[in-house]
Amino acid sequence: KAGVTQTPRYLIKTRGQQVTLSCSPISGHRSVSWYQQTPGQGLQFLFEYFSETQRNKGNFPGRFSGRQFSNSRSEMNVSTLELGDSALYLCASSPRGEETQYFGPGTRLLVL
Amino acid sequence: GENVEQHPSTLSVQEGDSAVIKCTYSDSASNYFPWYKQELGKRPQLIIDIRSNVGEKKDQRIAVTLNKTAKHFSLHITETQPEDSAVYFCAASIGPYNQGGKLIFGQGTELSVKP
Numbered sequence: 001k002a003g004v005t006q007t008p009r010y011l012i013k014t015r016g017q018q019v020t021l022s023c024s025p026i027s028g029h030r031s032v033s034w035y036q037q038t039p040g041q042g043l044q045f046l047f048e049y050f051s052e053t054q055r056n057k058g059n060f061p062g063r064f065s066g067r068q069f070s071n072s073r074s075e076m077n078v079s080t081l082e083l084g085d086s087a088l089y090l091c092a093s094s095p096r097g098e099e100t101q102y103f104g105p106g107t108r109l110l111v112l
Numbered sequence: 113g114e115n116v117e118q119h120p121s122t123l124s125v126q127e128g129d130s131a132v133i134k135c136t137y138s139d140s141a142s143n144y145f146p147w148y149k150q151e152l153g154k155r156p157q158l159i160i161d162i163r164s165n166v167g168e169k170k171d172q173r174i175a176v177t178l179n180k181t182a183k184h185f186s187l188h189i190t191e192t193q194p195e196d197s198a199v200y201f202c203a204a205s206i207g208p209y210n211q212g213g214k215l216i217f218g219q220g221t222e223l224s225v226k227p
Contacts, residue, residue: 033215042218042220043217043220044217045215045217056207090156099146099161099215100158101158101215103157105154106155
């Protein structure tokens with residue numbers, strides 16, 4: 001099976017702009033989780049979607065949002081970008097009912 | 113609160129030696145504990161995981177032990193090789209997965225294996 005894919009792989013934005021990142025899970029996986037990875041904070045959970053419903057959310061401001069489509073593909077959006085949003089954004093997919101998560105390659109976002 | 117502490121933050125060993133990384137979690141309801149390896153510029157890759165009804169699990173040179181009473185779990189790598197050099201992350205599940213459980217990650221251990 002093909003692995004988790006994410007697009008785009010790299011993004012450069014300026015403060016105040018918004019950005020949308022995309023994640024396609026492994027075929028058959030219905031759960032998609034998003035994580036932010038930074039050198040200082042490590043891997044932090046953003047949110048998790050299953051069957052188009054957000055089931056859990058981490059401690060991030062409302063500027064961070066997401067959604068999941070009927071084909072399980074997921075997008076996350078960050079509005080009003082801040083310098084501190086520069087990070088590697090990783091998504092991970094999981095089969096229904098299992099905790100094992102498989103990560104995508106990530107989208108590296110740089111906010112100037 | 114939800115927290116996973118991981119030690120050490122850096123670890124340097126000689127090729128052929130063993131490496132041990134330890135993690136402590138705070139949520140007594142956690143029941144799933146994966147370990148990921150992340151090489152520079154690459155995605156985290158699952159290397160081994162353990163569930164709360166098991167005390168130890170082995171896969172070739174890698175083993176994980178879990179002590180639920182003490183709320184800590186450890187990764188053991190034997191006969192280390194230079195290609196084991198990477199950052200290793202432990203994680204613990206928070207909440208039941210069918211209700212949107214999530215993984216809380218440790219801060220990572222940078223392992224360097226010197227030839």
